[in-house]
Amino acid sequence: MKLNKNNAGLAAEKLAATFLVRQGLKLVAQNYHCKYGEIDLIMQEANTLVFIEVRQRSNSQFGSAAASITPQKQQKLILTAQHYLQQHGECACRFDAIVMRNTDAKALEWIRNAFSA
Numbered sequence: 273m274k275l276n277k278n279n280a281g282l283a284a285e286k287l288a289a290t291f292l293v294r295q296g297l298k299l300v301a302q303n304y305h306c307k308y309g310e311i312d313l314i315m316q317e318a319n320t321l322v323f324i325e326v327r328q329r330s331n332s333q334f335g336s337a338a339a340s341i342t343p344q345k346q347q348k349l350i351l352t353a354q355h356y357l358q359q360h361g362e363c364a365c366r367f368d369a370i371v372m373r374n375t376d377a378k379a380l381e382w383i384r385n386a387f388s389a
Contacts, residue, residue, distance in 0.1 A: 284328035285312050288370040291380055297322065299354075308351035313370075321365040323353045325386070328372050341386065343367055350389045 289299055297315040304311045313324040327340050349367060357365070369386035373379040 280328060285326045287372070287380065288324065288326045291312055291370070291382070292324070304352065304356055306352055306355040308355055309348035311349060311352050311356065314356065319364055320367060321363050322368050323349060323365060324368045324370060325349060325369045341345045355389070
């Protein structure tokens with residue numbers, strides 16, 4: 273059975289969350305939405321709140337998964353994170369990315385501090 277784009281994205285997010293929990297992070301929220309956009313995963317690592325963008329590509333014909341996190345996308349993520357912090361309280365935070373080819377755990381890459389606000 274072939275996964276459609278939405279199902280593939282959800283599978284990638286689940287794989288990323290499982291990987292990060294195994295690395296010691298705690299899941300706080302998944303698919304946080306507001307008027308500015310969506311954050312795939314919000315996790316806690318020690319005293320730091322980590323906003324995570326999950327990107328999966330089946331091929332690199334149109335660029336890598338990491339390259340798809342454009343400055344415009346980064347700005348949406350920053351605004352969405354600021355909204356979350358206003359609602360839930362300010363704290364130390366950072367932006368990470370999980371990028372992968374298909375939904376292959378062996379092809380998963382965790383980019384800490386992928387960009388900054």
